[in-house]
Amino acid sequence: MSKTRVIEIDPITRVEGHGKVTIHLDDQNNVREARLHVVEFRGFERFIHGRPFWEIPVIVQRLCGICPVSHHLAASKAMDLIVGAKQLTPTAEKMRRLMHYGQIMQSHVLHFFHLASPDLLFGFGSERESRNVFGIIEKMPDLAVQAVMMRKFGQEIIRATAGKKIHGTGAIPGGVNKNLSLEERDFFLRDIDQMKKWARGALDIAKKYSIDNIKAVESFATFNSSHLSLVRDDGALDLYHGNLRAIDAGGNIIFDQVDYRRFNDYLMEEVRPWSYMKFPFIKARGHIDGWYRVGPLSRLNTCGFIDTPEAGKALLEFKALTHGAPNHMTLAYHWARMIEVLHCVENIEKLLNDPDLQGTDLVVRGQRAEDGIGLIEAPRGTLFHHYKVDENDLVTFCNLIVSTTNNNEAMNRAVRKVAQDHISGKPKITEGMLNHVEVAVRAYDPCLSCATHALGKMPLVIEMYDVEGSLVDRKGQHV
Amino acid sequence: MPNTVLLIGYGNPGRLDDGLGPALAFKLEALSMQGLSVEADYQLVVEHAHEIAKYDAVIFADSTVEGDAPYFFREIHPTPKEAFTSHSFSPETILFFAKTIFNARAKGYILGMRGYEFDRFGEYLSDKAKQNLDAAFEFIQDALQSGNLHAK
Missing domain, CATH: 1.10.645.10 (Cytochrome-c3 Hydrogenase, chain B)
Structure with missing residues (x-):
């Protein structure tokens, strides 16, 4: 059974709101699964x-x-x-x-x-x-x-x-004011x-x-x-x-x-x-x-x-x-x-x-x-x-x-397609490859959440986990 | 004291303390102070850069999730920071756009008001945020009236 390591891009740069991409690689660095996770608004109803x-x-x-x-x-x-x-x-x-x-x-x-x-x-x-x-x-x-x-x-x-x-x-209901x-x-x-x-x-x-x-x-x-x-x-x-x-x-x-x-x-x-x-x-x-x-x-x-x-x-x-x-x-x-x-x-x-x-x-x-x-x-x-x-x-x-x-399913498919085409089999995940994933998501112009944006609230974080699920790398910035 | 000042209070009033910026904007707007223009918006967007170019100074008023209560006030400088999203640029970046695209000479300041609750829907401020809003309002009102925009 092949091992899987997970790379997370969290959240995606230049996409509205908050989102996270997880790319699941096996031990041969082939993409096994790629998903777009979205923290959608909750509680509005x-x-x-x-x-x-x-x-x-x-x-x-x-x-x-x-x-x-x-x-x-x-x-x-x-x-x-x-x-x-x-x-x-x-x-x-x-x-x-x-x-x-x-x-x-x-x-x-x-x-x-x-x-x-x-x-x-x-x-x-x-x-x-x-x-x-x-x-x-x-x-x-x-x-x-x-x-x-x-x-x-x-x-x-x-x-x-x-x-x-x-x-x-x-x-207004029935017209305009x-x-x-x-x-x-x-x-x-x-x-x-x-x-x-x-x-x-x-x-x-x-x-x-x-x-x-x-x-x-x-x-x-x-x-x-x-x-x-x-x-x-x-x-x-x-x-x-x-x-x-x-x-x-x-x-x-x-x-x-x-x-x-x-x-x-x-x-x-x-x-x-x-x-x-x-x-x-x-x-x-x-x-x-x-x-x-x-x-x-x-x-x-x-x-x-x-x-x-x-x-x-x-x-x-x-x-x-x-x-x-x-x-x-x-x-x-x-x-x-x-x-x-x-x-x-x-x-x-x-x-x-x-x-x-x-x-x-x-x-x-x-x-x-x-x-x-x-x-x-x-x-x-x-x-x-x-x-x-x-x-x-x-x-x-x-x-x-x-x-x-x-567009949820479509964006997930776009992420998967790009990950398979551009990341599979590569020994190292470069910034350019990760950007390909982001380009695919950005094409849909997603509004990933109706999140707050207070100062210090929105870190740009990329996290990488090893096969045991331990965090091995993390990069971030604050706006 | 700059002759003309633009204050942009931004945030989502439907997300509790994220509404501190607009709340301050509405309080200041009610004063109709000479030389002061006030804008309230959900977030900082690129067209604010064009507006800023018409003023001597701009104050960005926002809630902040970190830092000392009740508020901080400091001068900022045009800086190109890659945006996390296109619809919410940093104050420094908007100032950079204003300077590089529209030759703005406005001095920039940021007024960050400490907030505590952000992650639910609700059109009200927490009690502590209300106190911070009042303190920030008093400070900025005095600063504008005295013409003394010093960092605090």
């Missing part, structure tokens, strides 16, 4: 149990300081059903969409420029000292300015539509052409990398999978609203145009003893084969087309790479993410020119219900919020499936 339902869209933002807007909007959509708002007013829906596009834009931009681009532009086998955002600042200062200014533009959109960053209140003033509209229109230009530039970088390095992109952490997302009723990409569509690895429909209020009929969550994070799967395919991917890559695989002109054209180029078949390349997430940025900027421009945003009909109400489900395509993938509210307006049940949870 208890935290909001007994709270009045109208507080929920604000409270859920406490879940995550990284994507509070996504939780804000998913909860608001669920509460729309509680107050019987079947169809929002045009002003309300468009204000929420504007907020959402601003959120996705700024989140994707940050991920690309600050997490992905150092690896893509310098190569993820290059020196760690320069393969980071500081290397970008030194060697491509214009790119660094673009990143910050695009990010700021998205944040300002959020501020104008949701209010203060830490107490976003823009979306403000419209967009003409001054605010003009403020954003002044910069929109610049944003489009920069979005095109970012897309070019991601596309060029993928095409120039197609052999590496095709093989790195690539594996077949099903994909799931919301799509519009005509099959178009829709990041804010739609019905569920799932396809298999060959592109065949598993289910389509499923009203997301019935997601429990189609999806289940599995618990595994070694992970805090659950593993969702498609019921019809069972827990072994029913796992799927979500997020930018999956959305471009499931949608039939994109209804904004430049992103629509970019999608055709993206799909041409695989001759129309689903793209399973983990590194193609970066390209897909930049197509979505352009789509968001195009949509923001379209909305800013829509007079509905200055409308004053903001809220609708209907027949009160006790069950509310809200889904949204968050930056990292499909986000599920499900609540039950009693006759006293108090929340009695809450279940959330966050985007990163949907």
